[in-house]
Amino acid sequence: xxxxxxxxxxxxxxxxxxxxxxxxxxxxxxxxxxxxxxxxxxxxxxxxxxxxxxxxxxxxxxxxxxxxxxxxxxxxxxxxxxxxxxxxxxxxxxxxxxxxxxxxxxxxxxxxxxxxxxxxxxxxxxxxxxxxxxxxxxxxxxxxxxxxxxxxxxxxxxxxxxxxxxxxxxxxxxxxxxxxxxxxxxxxxxxxxxxxxxxxxxxxxxxxxxxxxxxxxxxxxxxxxxxx
Amino acid sequence: xxxxxxxxxxxxxxxxxxxxxxxxxxxxxxxxxxxxxxxxxxxxxxxxxxxxxxxxxxxxxxxxxxxxxxxxxxxxxxxxxxxxxxxxxxxxxxxxxxxxxxxxxxxxxxxxxxxxxxxxxxxxxxxxxxxxxxxxxxxxxxxxxxxxxxxxxxxxxxxxxxxxxxxxxxxxxxxxxxxxxxxxxxxxxxxxxxxxxxxxxxxxxxxxxxxxxxxxxxxxxxxxxxxx
DNA sequence: CGAGTGCTTGAGCGTACTCAACGCTTGTGG
DNA sequence: CCACAAGCGTTGAGTACGCTCAAGCACTCG
Numbered sequence: 001x002x003x004x005x006x007x008x009x010x011x012x013x014x015x016x017x018x019x020x021x022x023x024x025x026x027x028x029x030x031x032x033x034x035x036x037x038x039x040x041x042x043x044x045x046x047x048x049x050x051x052x053x054x055x056x057x058x059x060x061x062x063x064x065x066x067x068x069x070x071x072x073x074x075x076x077x078x079x080x081x082x083x084x085x086x087x088x089x090x091x092x093x094x095x096x097x098x099x100x101x102x103x104x105x106x107x108x109x110x111x112x113x114x115x116x117x118x119x120x121x122x123x124x125x126x127x128x129x130x131x132x133x134x135x136x137x138x139x140x141x142x143x144x145x146x147x148x149x150x151x152x153x154x155x156x157x158x159x160x161x162x163x164x165x166x167x168x169x170x171x172x173x174x175x176x177x178x179x180x181x182x183x184x185x186x187x188x189x190x191x192x193x194x195x196x197x198x199x200x201x202x203x204x205x206x207x208x209x210x211x212x213x214x215x216x217x218x219x220x221x222x223x224x225x226x227x228x
Numbered sequence: 229x230x231x232x233x234x235x236x237x238x239x240x241x242x243x244x245x246x247x248x249x250x251x252x253x254x255x256x257x258x259x260x261x262x263x264x265x266x267x268x269x270x271x272x273x274x275x276x277x278x279x280x281x282x283x284x285x286x287x288x289x290x291x292x293x294x295x296x297x298x299x300x301x302x303x304x305x306x307x308x309x310x311x312x313x314x315x316x317x318x319x320x321x322x323x324x325x326x327x328x329x330x331x332x333x334x335x336x337x338x339x340x341x342x343x344x345x346x347x348x349x350x351x352x353x354x355x356x357x358x359x360x361x362x363x364x365x366x367x368x369x370x371x372x373x374x375x376x377x378x379x380x381x382x383x384x385x386x387x388x389x390x391x392x393x394x395x396x397x398x399x400x401x402x403x404x405x406x407x408x409x410x411x412x413x414x415x416x417x418x419x420x421x422x423x424x425x426x427x428x429x430x431x432x433x434x435x436x437x438x439x440x441x442x443x444x445x446x447x448x449x450x451x452x453x454x455x456x
Numbered sequence: 457c458g459a460g461t462g463c464t465t466g467a468g469c470g471t472a473c474t475c476a477a478c479g480c481t482t483g484t485g486g
Numbered sequence: 487c488c489a490c491a492a493g494c495g496t497t498g499a500g501t502a503c504g505c506t507c508a509a510g511c512a513c514t515c516g
Contacts, residue, residue, distance in 0.1 A: 067371065070388055070453050073379035077371050088364040092357065098368050121356060125349050128356040129320070135363040136316040140326050142370040143295065143305050149377030150417025151301035154504065160298055181463065189378025194504060196464055213463085213513095225298050382472065409495065422472060424496055441495085 016057050016083050018130040026124065033116035039103035045086075047100050052090040054111040058082050061107025066186070067099045076186040077142075079104070079179060088135065091117070154190050158198050159224040161188060162208065166218060173221070177214040244285050244311050244338075246358040254352065261344035267331040273314075275328050280318040282339040286310050289335025294414070295327045304415040305370075307332070307407060316363065319345070382418050386426050387452040389416060390436065394446060401449070405442040 019030060036059070039045055045063060046052055063080040077099055080086060090097045091114050112120075121128045148157050161184075165175040177184060185192045199216075202208045207224050209217040218224065247258060264287070267273055273291060274280055291308040305327055308314060318325045319342050340348075349356045376385050389412075393403040405412060413420045427444075430436045435452050437445040446452065 067375045069375050069379040071380060071384060071455075075375045075378050077375070088360070089368050092361045092364045098372065118353075118357070122353040125346075125353065125356065128349060128353065128360070129346070131360060132316070132356070132363065133320045135360065135367060136320045139363060139366050139370055140317050142367060142374055144326065146370055146374040146377055147295045147297050147303045147305070149374055150303050151297040152299060156297075156299060180461095182461095191505065192463070193465085193506085197504090200464085227299075408493095410493090419473065420495070421474090421497085425472090428496085 016085065018085070018127055018134060021126060021130070022124070030112075030120065033120070034110045034112050036108065036110050038106065038108045041103055041105050041107075043103050045101040045103060045109065046090075046097050048098055049096050050090075051094075051096055052087055053114050054087060055085055055091050055114075055117055056087045056101070057085040057110045057112070059108040059110055061109075062104040063107060063109075064102045064104050064183070065099055066102070074186060075189065076179075076183055079183075085134075088131075149189050153227070154188070154194055155198050155201070155227050156225075157188050157190075158195065159202065159207070159227055162202075162216065162218060163221055163224050166221070173218040174211065175216050175218060177216075244313065246313070246355055246362060249354060249358070250352070258340075258348065261348070262338045262340050264336065264338050266334065266336045269331055269333050269335075271331045273329040273331060273337065274318075274325050276326055277324050278318075279322075279324055280315055281342050282315060283313055283319050283342075283345055284315045284329070285313040285338045285340070287336040287338055289337075290332040291335060291337075292330045292332050292411070293327050294330070302414060303417065304407075304411050307411075313362075316359075377417050381455070382416070382422055383426050383429070383455050385416050385418075386423065387430065387435070387455055390430075390444065390446060391449055391452050394449070401446040402439065403444055403446060405444070 019027065022030070035054075039061075045056060048068065058080045060082055063084075063086065065077045065080065065086060067075050067077055069075065080101075086101055087097070089095065094114075121131075148160060152160070162175055165177075166173065179187070181195045182192045185195045188195065199208075199210070202224070203210055205223075207218075207220045209219055211217055247255065250258070263282075267289075273284060276296065286308045288310055291312075291314065293305045293308065293314060295303050295305055297303065308329075314329055315325070317323065322342075349359075376388060380388070390403055393405075394401065407415070409423045410420050413423045416423070427436070427438070430452070431438055433451075435446075435448045437447055439445055
């Protein structure tokens with residue numbers, strides 16, 4: 001892990017939705033309390049059980065957030081891209097991390113300490129509002145995910161996931177899987193074998209059409225959401 | 229639904245963890261922007277798809293928060309008691325509610341409008357920090373729940389749930405189910421039949437002992453977490 | 457070219473769901 | 487006060503969905 005302090009991490013701050021309503025001067029102020037760091041592919045940014053003093057914002061690259069269940073099985077919680085952040089639990093609650101954050105490729109992040117963030121929140125309540133916004137929609141996503149696990153069949157979860165991937169404008173009905181089927185299986189709470197089989201089934205039902213390994217065309221969005 | 233404006237809703241404000249670090253004067257200020265409302269047993273406080281301008285804090289009673297999956301099945305997300313709040317998604321993101329909130333018994337709540345809350349957050353950043361704390365631990369709980377659904381068997385989920393119910397001091401190994409087995413099944417993503425069977429199994433394995441319909445004594449906490 | 461990884465396909469099996477019936481408690485009305 | 491309905495919990499039998507294990511194939515990279 002190497003440390004940088006060149007000005008280019010301004011790009012990081014600029015990217016982050018929770019900051020993007022600020023003026024130039026405010027951005028400058030934030031940049032001064034932000035630390036830029038890079039992680040190699042496969043490196044762990046933090047692990048469950050560790051404490052932490054920082055909020056981590058992805059600048060470039062991807063970070064895999066996953067959990068281990070009580071019995072030791074791994075589940076992919078989400079994948080962070082540029083502008084996404086993580087570490088809020090340990091930061092706000094001063095407790096330990098409950099999941100693992102692993103760089104999927106060489107990744108550069110910006111980190112901001114608890115004290116600095118607290119200062120910013122006091123000075124700029126708008127940032128707090130943005131944070132509250134982001135966290136509350138994350139609760140929503142996570143609860144939706146939980147509901148799907150508990151009430152829907154594997155087919156339905158996979159199908160719903162494909163529909164969620166479609167861009168909301170609806171201008172394109174082609175989706176690209178943002179991860180391997182192995183990771184997708186972990187995210188959907190199933191196995192790679194089942195993902196493979198179900199994708200084939202959906203294709204045989206003429207609901208989707210495989211264009212390439214990771215590219216699919218959605219043929220019948222409505223019926224994808226109402227399987228059986 | 230009836231409206232009250234008597235001073236007793238101060239009790240409400242006092243109860244809420246996000247406000248409990250404030251001075252008397254600040255509490256008075258908050259009380260002035262808080263609206264007290266009561267709901268009959270079974271009444272819906274809001275439903276999915278509705279917009280809302282308020283954060284709702286439970287004063288007395290219980291509120292069932294549940295979701296419907298895409299295919300129409302219901303899942304219990306959580307049960308609110310005095311001091312818990314809900315409605316943050318619609319409030320902060322100005323979107324529609326994604327779940328239903330139903331009074332389980334006659335319930336009194338306090339509601340605070342978006343504008344008022346925003347004002348408070350700007351004036352008292354400590355409230356924002358409390359909110360961020362609460363939301364981030366809710367994310368954690370929800371993700372843990374999702375992970376359990378996706379990686380653990382029904383036995384394990386039930387067993388983990390019983391262990392979670394134990395009070396953290398560990399002074400008592402007797403737990404009381406806070407809901408019916410029907411609701412518990414919905415919360416755990418299974419059926420009432422299976423809950424009944426699994427509880428019996430756990431008892432036969434000498435891991436728990438049934439004391440009454442809803443009361444169980446935990447005999448072997450460690451093995452409850454490592455079934456199979 | 458061989459090793460490694462990811463995806464596919466097959467066969468067998470176990471968990472938990474569905475449907476159905478019955479016992480038990482609770483509350484309501486005759 | 488008893489009768490009956492309604493809801494919850496229990497138990498049983500049958501079924502199916504998805505997991506495990508295993509082998510084979512395609513593609514990439516050293």
